[in-house]
Amino acid sequence: MQRLLSETRPWRHVTRPVVLRKGNAIHTGQDALPAPPSLPTLENASQSDLARTWIEKFKSREIPKSLVEFTYSRSSGPGGQNVNKVNTKATLRCPIDAPWIPLWAREYLKKTPAYTSSSQTILLTSTAHRSQAQNVQDCLAKLHSLIVSAASAGLVNEPSEVQQERVRQLVRAEKARRRQDKDKRKEVKRGRSGGRADWD
Incomplete structure (x- = not known):
């Protein structure tokens, strides 16, 4: 045994x-x-x-x-x-x-x-x-x-050139949109001031 x-x-x-x-x-x-x-x-x-x-x-x-x-x-x-x-x-x-x-x-x-x-x-x-x-x-x-x-x-990748260019385009587009909005507000203000002058 x-x-x-x-x-x-x-x-x-x-x-x-x-x-x-x-x-x-x-x-x-x-x-x-x-x-x-x-x-x-x-x-x-x-x-x-x-x-x-x-x-x-x-x-x-x-x-x-x-x-x-x-x-x-x-x-x-x-x-x-x-x-x-x-x-x-x-x-x-x-x-x-x-x-x-x-x-x-x-x-x-x-x-x-x-x-x-x-x-x-x-x-x-x-x-x-x-x-x-x-x-x-x-x-x-x-x-x-x-x-x-x-x-x-966990590696952090550098953005590719295509991604970087896309970001630059988005930044430029955002700046252009802000300029347009600013110009529109100026036109509205001019219109309001001109309108008040006519009523006077």
């Missing part, structure tokens, strides 16, 4: 993140992610330009496995007979206050289904592949895409 219990007990392996900050990068051994600018919110185009620069750098990098926590369990996905024998399901947990996640992106991340408020972490799973390693990479790719989307959501 003891042997049977030990064989049916689920096995759980955990890898925990190790993060070191150096200069303008988050270092994890040989891998490095660009350190995001310290911007709680994006309030103008200048701040958005800094954010865009970081996003472009981040897009070209992969999130190292060592920056997040992984647990593994038996998968109910594809894999044939291996499904109930091998821990191929990968579950990723990442604290939302990780130093490599931009401050301005965190409020958007909190609104996603992947956010767990009780632990303040991003939780992602994958059972798409038959191997544990592929599911790990799938989780990391999901996290990467999620952070890019959240970081891009």
